[in-house]
Amino acid sequence: MRRFLLSFPFLALVLTACPSNTNPPLGRGSISGTVTLAATPGSLDANKLKVGPSSFPQLRDSEFVAGEVIIKFRPTISLQSVQNLRVGGVILQRVQDLGLEATSLYRAVGVDQAGTLELIRQLSARSDVVYAHPNFILKAFKTPNDDFYSLQWHYSKINLPQAWDIEDGTTNDVIVAVIDTGIVKAHPDFAGKLLPGYDFISNPQTANDGNGRDPDPEDTGNAGSEEEASGYHGTHVAGTVAAATNNSLGVAGVSWGAKIVPVRVLGVGGGSLADIIAGMTWAAGLSVTGVPNIAKPAQVLNLSLGGKFRCTDAPAYQDAINAINAQPQKPIIVVAAGNSADNASLYAPASCTGVITVGATEFRNFRSYYSNWGPRIDVMAPGGDSSVDRNDDKYVDGVLSTMKDDKATGADQYIYSFLQGTSMASPHVAGVAALMKSKKPTLDVTEALDILKRTARPLSNSACDGAYTNPYPTPSRALTSSDCGAGLVDVQAALSELGGSTPQPSFTLLINPTSAAITPGGSSQFTVSIARTGGFNSVVTLSLQGAPSGVSAQFNPNTTTANSSTMTLNVAGGTATGTYTLTVQGTGGSLTRTVGLSLTVGNPPPPVSLSGTLVAALFVTSTGAVDINKSKGVTLNQNSQNAPYNISDLEAGDYIVLAWKDVDGNGDVTQGDYLGGYVNSAGDLLLVQPTKSGINVAMDIVQGTGHLSTKADSFTPLLPKLKR
Structure with a gap:
């Protein structure tokens, strides 16, 4: 070449x-x-010609499957009539049902990534198509008597030992779906903890197990692959959520009583969005064509994975989350913020609504140097820092959990290992959600998020900014406390706040979408939801905080007893380009609540x-x-x-x-x-x-x-x- x-x-x-x-x-x-x-101007790289593929410059850093497109048709269209599509001389064939209304995965043979985006551009212009977007590739974000509990420093940081005296997860059964790389079923610390799961990886090469979808979610690890493989990521995550606890063996899980449903969606090189959506919806009790329905739907879902694309770039992802949240068991979805020391609003599922987005802290309760940040962070939890030993226990300060050693044999291969990442922080919160659901089975994501945020311990400006020396991309601006969400979760306080059957009157603000790119002279609308709990019925007054010169907002209504308001965000001509963190504030009764929004003021529209x-x-x-x-x-x-x-x-x-x-x-x-x-x-x-x-x-x-x-x-x- x-x-x-x-x-x-x-x-x-x-x-x-x-x-x-x-x-x-x-x-x-x-x-x-x-x-x-x-169609949506970005900017040409100032150091090298890096023109984005056709009409989609916002997807330059995203990975997706060439030739595959997720398409949602309008309700009036019969999917039988669109089994095959001809678009610009290319034939697309319907290959997979996603379990969402009128939404399927289509595949074209011999089309590269640029050609895929051109297909999407043409499909998006059709009157019978609601949306068309790539099939994105997502990747893993890497006082009991258990032997190694003393090395699990991360539990005391969130007051978990004290919380176990309030609820250890055995009051009511809770099922947690770990949407990840699968699990090592034979690990002794999962004895009695696993329910039947499923392998949703449809590509045999990605699956690395000789076939496509099947009922066996065994984590294949790195065996037989020279590419990026699982590294037993899902096994480590599942151990944090609910490893067998107080069993005189290994490590403790956050929830002693929770059961795990392993859902395998990531393999060699990650996993496709279509497979991840299918695994999520199946775990929550929705039907997926060709797969037997789950016997007992999960009440908590953990997704320690993600990709660099906004949730608004993949509306099928948000559709799936909305469908899961509407299930009768009121599932709670917990997701990792990402490990790129970047704005979490640029990643999915971290930027989706209806999920709890978790950033990572280390031993000092500082934001871990790698953790994503910004207005989309809800709470923080321990993710560790494996480059140091600040607690002087002679081990690195990662998160200790279940693992497998491919080089060993017999019982010796079932080990415990320290890993770091928001992938390790997220299962802490998923386990906490399981404790909360065990105490109150009717708890939904809105009330859980409200309690977790109200009881969290805020990080200081310096702690969120991260006073670290580890060489890693530093944030693009000085971070403040709000860039780490409400702060570090406090499990004892959250369970105490949950109290009895009647929660205290409160409300939480949610915003959809969570980010936007607006050119000078333009505007965009957002839905601000006022989630009321415990009989809260006071008037809520909304306002926008932290807006730069040239950016303003109108709320309709501005003062309301309703459950939602429409915010119109206006960007005046001449507004400086850049990315800004805005805050929507709601005041009602004696309470004040906030929700963050990431705004990118882009370049002016293209010439006519x-x-x-x-x-x-x-x-x-x-x-x-x-x-x-x-x-x-x-x-x-x-x-x-x-x-x-x-x-x-x-x-x-x-x-x-x-x-x-x-x-x-x-x-x-x-x-x-x-x-x-x-x-x-x-x-x-x-x-x-x-x-x-x-x-x-x-x-x-x-x-x-x-x-x-x-x-x-x-x-x-x-x-x-x-x-x-």
Whole structure:
């Protein structure tokens, strides 16, 4: 594979191509395709050409299955009539029912990631389609007498030993579904704790067990795979939730009485959203085609997994959560915030509504250096830090739980290991939810979240910001207490607050969606829900806090005794671009409640048309330089955001294809212009030899400061010269 680098201070173009013919064909040819303006503008990387796939720049960092699309049709459409779809000459076949209304997984053969997003763009424009989005890939976020209980420092941090005197999880049966990599059923610390589960991984290669879906959720670990595999992640998570406790063996689980339903959805390289949705809905008691219904639906679901995409990018995910929350057993869904030291609003399921999103703390009750943060965090729980031993117990300060050693045999392979991550924090809270459900079976996610947040111990600004020395990406801004949600869970206080059958009057604010990207001059609407508990019926007055200059909100109604209000968020023209943490505050009676919202003020909308856009084929020499005299360009005059192009009479050889809209008319490629190239899924410019069709280019906004280099062999002068 040949790679070329055209260097200049502002922008580096990496060119990748399959081997060129030593003797290129004689004669002249053409290059043709389609140019598209980004439907939702992002920004062109200031250091390398990283144009997002067709029309979906917000999904650049997301992973998804090429050729697979999750589609929801309007209720009037019979799924039998859409078993096969033809979209732009590509055939999509319906392959999997997700257990959601009129929603299925479709697959097209031989389509790459860019082609998948183009299919989604076309499907989204159809009148019979409610939504179409990728099949995203998600990955794991990594005083009893039990032998190793003394090493479980993380339990005392949340006052769990004291809480066990109030409720140990044996008052009423509670079932917790661990939606993860499966489980090592033979581990002795799961004796008597497991209920029948299911393996929902449909791809045999991902499953790493020789088949697709089956009734055996055994965690296969790393055996037989050189790729990223499970590492017994689900086994570790399940041990924190409910390992057999007070059995003179191993470790203690948070809930002594809870039973575990292992639901296997992650394998080699993670798992697909379609499989995860199927596993979630099945565990909660909903029907999934081809799978026997669960005997006893789960009351708590733990998802220590996620992907870098907003929940609004995958509405099927939110649909699944809504359907689960509507089940009669009132399930509580607990999810990990993510381990990227990033805004949790950019990840799913952390950014979904109707779930409890958990960040991680370490031994000092600081936010763990890796933990995601921001307005979508509800509470924090111990996730550990395996790089240090701050408590001087001669072991790293990770979370200790059940594990397997593939190198050992017999009983020696069932071990206990320290891991760190929000994946380890989430099952702490799932176990607490199981304790709360054992004490009060009618508890739902709204009341549970209200109690957990009211009784949590806030982290200070410095504790949330994280005074650590571990080398890791630091947050993009100084964090404050609110970026760690309500703080560290306090199990004793939560169970005490739960009290008897009648909770104290209270309310919780929820917002949907939890994040938004709005361009200057635009607006967006949100539903602010007022979840009232314990007979709370006071008037609630709503307001927006922390808004930057140019951002305002109107609530309809503003003061209400109802259960919801519509908030319209307005972003004035000229508002500075960036990501902001906003707070919606509700005051009623003597109570004040808040809910966070992440707002990204983006670039202005794309130009109304491609008219005036230059599409260029730049001739690349054998040394990697561009020969402007052998390069050609055409100017589009179509008054649209999607138009064909054809560059003819090209000499045989290698070309890169670029498109440029000179928005400011200054004759140079500068900030605010639109730029794009023919790239692969990694964003590398591909070499093209004429004659070639289907060379499609997606354009996005150039963001940065100053002009590009004006060196003769650099990028800046090339396009203006062709536009003469």
